[in-house]
Amino acid sequence: MIETRDLRYAYPRGDTLRLGDVSVAQGGTLLLRGPSGSGKSTWLALAAGLLTPLAGEIVVAGQSVAALPAAARDAWRARHVGFLPQKLHLSEALTVGDNLALAYFAAGLPVDRPAIASALAMLGLSEAIASRRPSQLSGGQAQRVALARAVLLRPRVFLADEPTASLDDGACAMALSLLQQCATTLQATLVIATHDARVAQALPQAQVLGFRAAVAEGAA
Ligand code: ADP
Numbered sequence: 001m002i003e004t005r006d007l008r009y010a011y012p013r014g015d016t017l018r019l020g021d022v023s024v025a026q027g028g029t030l031l032l033r034g035p036s037g038s039g040k041s042t043w044l045a046l047a048a049g050l051l052t053p054l055a056g057e058i059v060v061a062g063q064s065v066a067a068l069p070a071a072a073r074d075a076w077r078a079r080h081v082g083f084l085p086q087k088l089h090l091s092e093a094l095t096v097g098d099n100l101a102l103a104y105f106a107a108g109l110p111v112d113r114p115a116i117a118s119a120l121a122m123l124g125l126s127e128a129i130a131s132r133r134p135s136q137l138s139g140g141q142a143q144r145v146a147l148a149r150a151v152l153l154r155p156r157v158f159l160a161d162e163p164t165a166s167l168d169d170g171a172c173a174m175a176l177s178l179l180q181q182c183a184t185t186l187q188a189t190l191v192i193a194t195h196d197a198r199v200a201q202a203l204p205q206a207q208v209l210g211f212r213a214a215v216a217e218g219a220a
């Protein structure tokens with residue numbers, strides 16, 4: 001589940017973003033919709049505890065995120081939040097398998113190679129992919145590897161930032177169905193930040209939090 005109340009965020013020397021309240025049940029889907037620069041990625045960073053709100057509260061899977069001290073927040077995020085960033089951030093210094101193994105190091109857990117193999121299989125990737133480098137993958141394969149990394153530790157909440165931005169219609173439909181399949185399998189709450197109208201069309205049952213072009217604090 002995710003609940004927010006009176007959430008606000010201010011970048012240094014930037015505008016204050018006021019973010020609408022949401023209440024999403026565990027296993028539900030939330031779309032963050034709005035134009036570029038309206039605060040969607042900021043909202044995801046607040047939910048993941050990567051940023052601290054100026055005011056208000058965000059509760060994710062029963063945890064008030066900002067209430068956690070920094071080190072505990074990192075451990076909590078590694079254990080309970082699956083993040084599919086817009087830029088995939090796969091390390092070229094590591095094989096695909098070791099990129100996935102990093103999720104265990106971040107969470108302070110022993111590496112579970114069979115779980116890595118089954119996460120890759122769940123996303124339709126062959127076992128041979130595990131020994132490749134990220135540059136030896138197609139764009140679609142790289143996104144699936146990043147998706148596998150995000151779901152590996154069976155997170156309670158799964159955050160995806162513009163997962164369809166550069167995809168054609170077929171790949172867009174496939175990516176959305178994989179995201180939903182992963183969330184359903186894990187009974188995770190799924191949040192998708194998107195300015196892509198195809199996503200709302202494909203997920204008519206999702207709750208929507210609308211974002212508008214940034215408005216300064218106190219402005220009309
Ligand atoms: P979106 O994901 O909807 O495109 P963002 O959350 O990335 O929007 O950005 C929201 C607003 O915050 C924008 O006005 C953007 O310019 C501003 N912003 C984003 N990152 C920073 C930063 N590190 N410092 C200052 N302002 C930022």
Ligand code: MG
Pocket residue numbers: 037040041042161162193
């Ligand atoms: Mg963004």
